[in-house]
Amino acid sequence: MERSSMRAWVVRAGENGEREQAALDDGVLLVGWLGLGDLARTTTRDGIRASVAAAYPDEGPYTVGNWTGQLYRFVHEIQPGDLVVLPLKSLRVAVGRVDGDYEYRTAAAHGMRHVRRVEWLVTDIDRQEIQSDLLDSMGSLLTVFELGRFGAAERVAALSEGKPDPGRPDADEFAATLTEPAKLYEEVRRRSPDEPLTLSIRDFLAVWGVQRRHPAATEQIKSGLEARGLVTIPPFTEGTLDSQVAVLAGGAEPDESGTSAVTRLSGSSDLSAAVQSAAHAVGQLPDEEADVQTVAYRVSNLESANRMPESVQVGDSLGTAMTIMVLRGYGQLPVLDADGRLRGVVSWESIGRARMADPGADLQTATVRGQEADRSDDLLDWIGTIQQSGYVLVRDHDHKVCGLITASDLTVQFGTRVRPFVLVEEIEQRLRRVVDRCIPLDRIKAAAPRGRAAQVNSAANLTFGAYGHLLKTPQNWAALGWAIDQQHFLAALEDCRRFRNDLMHFSPDPVTDDQLLPAQGLLELLRSVDPQV
The missing domain is CATH 3.10.580.10 (CBS-domain)
Known part of the structure; x- marks a missing residue:
């Protein structure tokens, strides 16, 4: 049977990239699951599920089902000719074309037995060459998953040919011209009330130069909208970053028919049902609730x-x-x-x-x-x-029913949210240990804020920002014995401090791989210069 179209997948090389070099050297995709034998003759999902359940009897139904889905994709759904992305520890990306069916290598080491042959087309794509929405899609914690959104297959194909990421096929080119709030206000004023400005929440936030809805940014945006009598429908604090909102003059006087812009929007046939429904709901609220746009972790954020x-x-x-x-x-x-x-x-x-x-x-x-x-x-x-x-x-x-949330959705969502905290925690632990080992306590105390030195008994009592002050001193830097550039390290440390501070402010939006890059780079550097920590 002729296949309708090429597909694109991500197959990771272990939780920490431990199979990465073998995958690149041998021209294969590798998945772990050490307890499983040959799956070549297991042609159904139920068959793979039975094998997984037998190999891992202590795992519950959710985990067995999740692993079954990944293995079924690896064994049966990925086809020769499909493209595959391998995220690398170097923060670069490799792209290849699958050119073989599933194989089980009996003589190979554990963790290297389940393979698919692949021709690596390019192995050093800089993540900065990939637009944020595609990077977001690559950020799943799963080992095997499909890149099925935003024209991913065609975009991965372009990257494999050395071309830049062409971006989403449905990207809003007009939204990209709204580079500052003043231009947004002008556009809303210019438009007819019957043709409201609609754009994704992602593009809406970009007007203010932000990527996530943390409280400070949300308050700034709310104040700007309220000062000009504008409203977003649905509220821009609800939904995912790809949800659509309409921006209109909510405080404008009624038109000749005696109806407000919000009421007219709820009856528009040119907008999505979700936007129409939200407009109708906003129109029915008491005025003390109509402009409530509280940042919270809503159901709609999934x-x-x-x-x-x-x-x-x-x-x-x-x-x-x-x-x-x-x-x-x-x-x-x-x-x-x-x-x-x-x-x-x-x-x-x-x-x-x-x-x-x-x-x-x-x-x-x-x-x-x-x-x-x-x-x-x-x-x-x-x-x-x-x-x-x-x-x-x-x-x-x-x-009306508009979605379904499963336990699997929660696992992926909260796993993604925990990841940056774990990364920052390892950075802090490594800094504490190397400072305590190499720098005398009296010099550590000297880096504490004025009046706090007496409370410092070790590096664990320092704030994250204090490490920058401590390691600026030539004597302290020399004590580490690191053969790396001090200024570049301190700049990376400052970038990580700002990232950490932003992370501590609540936002319903996940941190993207692109936003994680500064902290990931610093952690890799710390692991390299001080592997014993």
Whole structure:
């Protein structure tokens, strides 16, 4: 069968890149899973699941299912001719073309047995040559995953040919011209109220020169909007960075028909249903709530909460639901009415219970109550429910289903958020240990802020910023014995200090790989100059 199109994948070389050199030298993709044998004859997902469960009997259903999906992709879904990206420890990226089926190398060392042959096309792409949205997509903690968004396959192909990343095919070229708030205000004023300015939250934040919605930036933007009578719908604090908002003159007087800009927007047929629904909801709020744009970790901040899940409708057959669940590997499906509102959930458990009571049970009998969160709910309030049930459905302002959050979504989201904290913590630990080992305590005390020296008993009592002051002193720097440039190191340390300070301010938006680069580079340098720490 002829394949419809090339696909692009990421296959990591171990959690810390431990298989990286072998992959590049041997021209292969490598995955670990040391307890598993040859999977070449395991042709189904269920077969791989059984092998994983047998090899790792102490793991729960979620982990077994997650690993099964990655291995199935590696063994069966990745095809010869597909492109593959390998992120490197050097903070560069390699791109290759798959040219062989899955192999199991019996004689190879553990961790080097599950392979796919690959022709490496380029092995030294600078991450700065890759635009932030594609870098974000590469940031998953999974070992094997597809790059399926934003025209990724075509963009990876361009990178493999030495060309620059062409960017998203749907990139808003006009939004790129809104380089400062004044231009945004002028554009909103210039437009007809019936043709509001719409752009992604990512592009909206870029107008103010920020990438994440931390409190200081949000307060600055809110003040600027309020001073000019503007409003974003939905609030720019809700949704993912790729969600769309409309910017309009919320405080403008009514038009000749006696309606506000917000009311007209809710009835517009030219905008997405999500924006129309949000406009309608904003129009119904009391005025003391209408401009509330609190930064919080909302349900809508998860990408899956804004992606319509597959479903069945009231009146469909149970066979239809079961067929979809088997084809897609789902554990449950929402059951919706004709207006898109939730009427319940059908799952393998509910089907089993219904058919125990009546072998001829239909969809209605097998439908049970489903867990449903509002897009604007605090996500933290739903974590317990998601852990217990495995999912929660998401409804929009009109109470229509608009997304589905699973335990897997939470694992990826919070794993991504923990990563920068772990990185900064290792940097601090390494600095503390090398300073304590090489520099006398009296000189460490001298780096503390005035009046705080008496409280310093070791480097652990120093603030992060104090390390810069400490290591500026030639005597202290010489004590380290490092054969590296002091000025470049101190500049990197200052970049990391600013990154750390920004990290400590809450933001619902994840830190991208691009934003992690300064801290990652400093950590790699510390590991190189002082590997014993």
